Amino acid sequence: MIIGIPKEIKNNENRVALTPAGAKELVKRGHQVYVQHTAGVGSGFSDDEYTSAGAAVLPTIEDIYGIAEMIIKVKEPIEPEYKLIKEGQLLFTYFHFASYEPLTKAMVESKAVCLAYETVEKTDRSLPLLVPMSEVAGRMSIQKGANYLEKPLKGRGILLGGVPGVLPAKVLILGGGIVGTQAAWMAAGLGADVTIMDVSIPRMRYLADVMPANVKTIMSNEYNVRALIKEADLIIGAVLIPGAKAPHLITRDMLKEMKPGTVLVDVAVDQGGCIETCKPTTHENPTYIIDDVVHYCVANMPGAVPYTSTLALTNATLPYAIQLADKGWKKAALENAELVLGLNVIHGDIVYKAVADAFDMPYVPVEKYLA
Numbered sequence: 001m002i003i004g005i006p007k008e009i010k011n012n013e014n015r016v017a018l019t020p021a022g023a024k025e026l027v028k029r030g031h032q033v034y035v036q037h038t039a040g041v042g043s044g045f046s047d048d049e050y051t052s053a054g055a056a057v058l059p060t061i062e063d064i065y066g067i068a069e070m071i072i073k074v075k076e077p078i079e080p081e082y083k084l085i086k087e088g089q090l091l092f093t094y095f096h097f098a099s100y101e102p103l104t105k106a107m108v109e110s111k112a113v114c115l116a117y118e119t120v121e122k123t124d125r126s127l128p129l130l131v132p133m134s135e136v137a138g139r140m141s142i143q144k145g146a147n148y149l150e151k152p153l154k155g156r157g158i159l160l161g162g163v164p165g166v167l168p169a170k171v172l173i174l175g176g177g178i179v180g181t182q183a184a185w186m187a188a189g190l191g192a193d194v195t196i197m198d199v200s201i202p203r204m205r206y207l208a209d210v211m212p213a214n215v216k217t218i219m220s221n222e223y224n225v226r227a228l229i230k231e232a233d234l235i236i237g238a239v240l241i242p243g244a245k246a247p248h249l250i251t252r253d254m255l256k257e258m259k260p261g262t263v264l265v266d267v268a269v270d271q272g273g274c275i276e277t278c279k280p281t282t283h284e285n286p287t288y289i290i291d292d293v294v295h296y297c298v299a300n301m302p303g304a305v306p307y308t309s310t311l312a313l314t315n316a317t318l319p320y321a322i323q324l325a326d327k328g329w330k331k332a333a334l335e336n337a338e339l340v341l342g343l344n345v346i347h348g349d350i351v352y353k354a355v356a357d358a359f360d361m362p363y364v365p366v367e368k369y370l371a
Helices: 020-028 047-052 061-067 101-110 131-148 178-189 201-210 222-229 252-257 267-271 306-335 353-358
Strands: 002-005 032-036 056-058 070-072 090-093 113-116 170-174 193-198 215-219 234-237 263-266 287-290 293-296 343-346
Touching: 002 061, 020 032, 020 047, 020 306, 032 047, 032 061, 047 056, 056 061, 070 306, 090 306, 101 343, 101 353, 113 306, 131 178, 131 234, 131 263, 131 267, 131 293, 131 306, 170 178, 170 222, 178 193, 178 215, 178 234, 178 267, 193 201, 193 222, 201 215, 215 222, 222 252, 234 267, 263 267
Parallel strands: 002 032, 002 070, 032 056, 070 090, 090 113, 170 193, 170 234, 193 215, 234 263, 263 293
Antiparallel strands: 113 343, 287 293
């Protein structure tokens, strides 16, 4: 198969979809890998490293889309890329369709095959291609939140872990999944007073067993959220419903109940956000303030640590990319049910129900294409 790795063009996105080591594994299996010039530089990988691994380097993004049967990316295509996508071309990347209707319509019109990292799902309902970036984003959310709590950045002027004789900051985490768990570990390690909210009692029981003593759990409901946001210094939005928009657990009116300088970090913003007032921002302009509350809503947080993120992502995606390249998307999906759930759009049809429901668009069962 001919595989294309374009340079990411989203604002301040320095990750690349495949490391030279990953390229070598695909080349060893007889596939042709084409990498756009300087695509890996932001992650610390030179063109020479790719050519040494057996890949070829092409000068432009148009060249990559023009030659490839499968495009492997990190982030969803953005508007300048829409016209480059060919009918029948396989795109393997993060899409987060349910949060952005123009992207969904563009991919439907392209008649490409869109296989989304974030909805590939194992039988235990875990999301293997979302996990590595969720781990990075969860840890980063505390790093960034602690920074924006500083007064020069309009925060409350509070040190996350406090000092002897001074209480630490209160961190409230909405969601006890991968992001929430990683955020809790980081915040607890820095000495903060941490509370995790979730709707699953088994999950909270697990977290209560494994977390240190400065981490508490509480059932997530509106009453408890309203009570806890009044005392929180840093609030992390870590809610995910696979393939669908995140629910708004913090609404616009709740901001007035928060202390001035409270910091909100919505890790779910690329899936619509679980904080109503959050809208996607960039690493270039990461924050804004509403009602004296600092909002940090960068949609590609792991892009700020591209070396770590690229290695972690390739570790997770490469086994699936090899299956897709070796067998083609249809045979790979028929032989691996995890990939079936990754299929979101096929030849102009939306085959993932949560995406169709998000925009009241027609839904076609994926079985139509796998029969």
